[in-house]
Amino acid sequence: MIKVSITDDHYVVLKGIESLLKDEKHINVISIHENAKDTLKAFKVNEPDILFLDINLPDINGIELTKTITKTFPKVRIIALTNHEDVSFVKRILDNGAFGYLLKNAHKAELLEAISTVTKGEKFLQESIKKKILNQSLGRTENTAFQPKLTRRETEILKAISEELTTQEISEKLFISPKTVEAHRMNIMSKLGAKNSVGIIKIAIQKQLL
Amino acid sequence: MIKVSITDDHYVVLKGIESLLKDEKHINVISIHENAKDTLKAFKVNEPDILFLDINLPDINGIELTKTITKTFPKVRIIALTNHEDVSFVKRILDNGAFGYLLKNAHKAELLEAISTVTKGEKFLQESIKKKILNQSLGRTENTAFQPKLTRRETEILKAISEELTTQEISEKLFISPKTVEAHRMNIMSKLGAKNSVGIIKIAIQKQLL
DNA sequence: TATGATCTAAGGGTATTCCCTAGTTTTTAA
DNA sequence: TTAAAAACTAGGGAATACCCTTAGATCATA
Numbered sequence: 001m002i003k004v005s006i007t008d009d010h011y012v013v014l015k016g017i018e019s020l021l022k023d024e025k026h027i028n029v030i031s032i033h034e035n036a037k038d039t040l041k042a043f044k045v046n047e048p049d050i051l052f053l054d055i056n057l058p059d060i061n062g063i064e065l066t067k068t069i070t071k072t073f074p075k076v077r078i079i080a081l082t083n084h085e086d087v088s089f090v091k092r093i094l095d096n097g098a099f100g101y102l103l104k105n106a107h108k109a110e111l112l113e114a115i116s117t118v119t120k121g122e123k124f125l126q127e128s129i130k131k132k133i134l135n136q137s138l139g140r141t142e143n144t145a146f147q148p149k150l151t152r153r154e155t156e157i158l159k160a161i162s163e164e165l166t167t168q169e170i171s172e173k174l175f176i177s178p179k180t181v182e183a184h185r186m187n188i189m190s191k192l193g194a195k196n197s198v199g200i201i202k203i204a205i206q207k208q209l210l
Numbered sequence: 211m212i213k214v215s216i217t218d219d220h221y222v223v224l225k226g227i228e229s230l231l232k233d234e235k236h237i238n239v240i241s242i243h244e245n246a247k248d249t250l251k252a253f254k255v256n257e258p259d260i261l262f263l264d265i266n267l268p269d270i271n272g273i274e275l276t277k278t279i280t281k282t283f284p285k286v287r288i289i290a291l292t293n294h295e296d297v298s299f300v301k302r303i304l305d306n307g308a309f310g311y312l313l314k315n316a317h318k319a320e321l322l323e324a325i326s327t328v329t330k331g332e333k334f335l336q337e338s339i340k341k342k343i344l345n346q347s348l349g350r351t352e353n354t355a356f357q358p359k360l361t362r363r364e365t366e367i368l369k370a371i372s373e374e375l376t377t378q379e380i381s382e383k384l385f386i387s388p389k390t391v392e393a394h395r396m397n398i399m400s401k402l403g404a405k406n407s408v409g410i411i412k413i414a415i416q417k418q419l420l
Numbered sequence: 421t422a423t424g425a426t427c428t429a430a431g432g433g434t435a436t437t438c439c440c441t442a443g444t445t446t447t448t449a450a
Numbered sequence: 451t452t453a454a455a456a457a458c459t460a461g462g463g464a465a466t467a468c469c470c471t472t473a474g475a476t477c478a479t480a
Contacts, residue, residue, distance in 0.1 A: 195374040394457095
């Protein structure tokens, strides 16, 4: 008997997964939660084998919660549940301890497959995601979405730019020379492949760097 | 007996709503669809009284589909289903023929209330949305998200800016003086309440103006 | 203790954005 | 059918961003 929990702030998604799984005799949905706090609280009483976890929760960032659960309840295997098809995002989730990655358009068969694969201790990825990863490492079509690594300072300046601050204002805020701010901005542009600050913001929002 | 259809590209959401409604004796879920095309096709054979419609579909923009359905199948009452809490967005949907607006975190009671309200021919809004509208028209807290109306030319220039084009490039593309482009950009900034082009893009993405 | 990565920041341009003002055309409504 | 409003056009001038190069200081780590 596999014990399954689900955490998602969308009630209909909770009920959807629950209803898809309840016909399965070897699966027992032991709890459903709408936020991170309730999830952690419930786990102290009854810990599942598998958690379907929505990455976009209201209270905590999903990646952080994945880390926390992996540390506190190492036996729980997490299957991330999102709409993000961005490959770099998938990698980040898996790197942080998740065992599987499912899109919300997944059908019943995929749900069950994910559960059985993860139960065996193997990682599970939905077909469409696998294809994307392949396309990316081979063809590099366009979604060449490798995760650009910004440094601490660059991240600070990125945030400041997104707050519509000028170079002058940023320099005053961070106690550095305007020239330094410009240097960082240039590096950010080149790392993100942007032509100007507008491009920086566009890409930063796309890749959730903010 | 109220005939209900559901359209959502997330299978678990479809099953979730279906499972929540199937215990209700006066409600009959006659069909579920994962995209706009299938929905319209199915309606030709069997038309529901109420359609729960996800606004973010892969094939057609949800607002457009709302318009289409309202024209082609005027008896069908649409309840929009999204995560957008933006008030201006709600208004746009309702203006285009929707009868109700539900967030995906809605619980069973709200689903049922939405159905009964809309069946009576009244408009339905989820409580949390109502509150937001109130807060907005009174306090104007921060989410002062009224839909800024951009002109045709402004929209063209907004798109060009988001493509990281410079003023010069935009002027050549649209066969107008660079100075005119700048004037439009200034108007866009003032309409959106942005301090610079970065702000324009940020807000445009937020408000889905692109 | 090097070696690389990061943070710092200068000079010296050019290009672009931002701001104010204002004429012309088009659309809307009395 | 005219005013009035809105949209489109665009100029001058100041401020800011962008783009090179170069380079010292700091910090982690192998």
